[in-house]
Amino acid sequence: MKKLSFLAAALVSAMTLFTSCLGNGGNTADFSATGIVFLNEKAGYMAMVDVGSAYFYIPELTTSGNFDAGNCVAVGVHVDYNTPENTNWGSTGYLTASLTTTPTLIDQYRASFISSEADTTIILANEIPMVSAFQSSMFNNYVRGWLIFPSTVKAGSKQTLTFKMMYPRELEAVEENGKRYYNLYMRAMAEGDDTGASNSSIINAFYLKDVIDRANSIEKAAGNKSYYLRFNFVNELDKDNNKLTWDYEEAQMSVTDDSTSR
Secondary structure (H helix, E strand, C coil): CEEECHHHHHHHHHHHHHHHHHHCCCCEEEEEEEEEEEEEHHHCCEEEEECCCCEEECHHHHCCCCCCCCCEEEEEEEEECCCCCCCCHHHHCCEECEECCCCEEEEEEECEECCCHHHHCCCCCCEECEEECCCCCCCCEEECCEEEEEEEEEECCCCEEEEEEEECCCCCCEEECCEEEEEEEEEEEEECCCCCCEEEEEEEEEECHHHHHHHHHHHHHCCCCEEEEEEEEEEEEECCCCEEEEEEEEEEEECCCCCCCC
């Protein structure tokens, strides 16, 4: 099992952004980030990307017609603080940026309740084992209820991958070794030719606002500053005996009201 820190990754991401903004002499900076496309009411409903620690207006992205409000995206951007539109970005509330890499549309999934024991004991159609459920990376983010992070599976380049996230209907903290954590259950499915299958890191977004809001409320009431999400994942499949082997990885989360997660 691996112990990873989502909290640390998120803080590093935010610190990197604002260190570049404030400590770069007001010149230029390059960022890699994930976020959500949204319509900024305060800016005349222009489409922007909310990366959690800032809003980016990216004309090449938002005028392409390929990314709609509500989409999760991964972007590499360049910001020039000397341009007229960015000299007063503290007042406008957003930064105008240009793309440095081809933007990626991130697959989005809505977590669902575990409805019966079969949801965690029966092999799913086209299920494949996962190598890793949750990886700490520069792309980790929690924005507007969407938890964005990479996972690793062994799959072929021609395969179509889908993922599933579930959680107990009665969400409760479990205490173990002095830590409090909340269980999530993640599965992966693949269809198509698996020729040349190799480990692939895939960034997905899961709508977990209900889980995280509930965990925040419980932990805040208990006077705690942080807690853990435990990502349980299937790492071995015995199809002959319909047997699953589970492992898990953990992500530390900070207790926050997260007023930006709508």
